[in-house]
Amino acid sequence: MSLPKEVIDQFLAERRNAVLGTIRKDGSPQLNPMWFYWTGEVFYISTTRSRFKYNHLRRDPRVTLCIDDVTGFQTVIVEGRAEIIEDDIWGPTRLIVEKYVDKDHVEARLARMRTEPRVMLVIKPEKWISWDMALRAGPRPQ
Secondary structure (H helix, E strand, O other): OOOHHHHHHHHHOOOOOOEEEEEOOOOOOEEEEEEEEOOOOOOEEEEEEOHHHHHHHHHOEEEEEEEEEEOOOOEEEEEEEEEEEOOOHHHHHHHHHHOOHHHHHHHHHHHHHOOOOEEEEEEEEEEEEEHHHHHHHOOOOE
């Protein structure tokens, strides 16, 4: 059973990792847990130019994101393409950091990140898959 948009939006607003799937040069998948920010239209993910995923996406922008909550039995999977933004990335980067880092540490984390060769991945979903196993299977196990 697909989840309604408002349930998905609330789920994606919570602190949880997205597992980002990219495609290696040999065609095999690479998976990385990532922080993200969902705007309601696109996912923002910050990374550095030195990461393998950056080179994978320059060659092939196709991605899959899997956001899962094992305790709540909810899952959202998104397929799409990543656009790599090289400049003017600090507004979306701040949104990501504010989502995951306690208020007292946001500025320090951003200051450290500004010393790194960062880029922003912007992913517009092309395909959605979502479910809540509790809705399918009845009461959740204890």
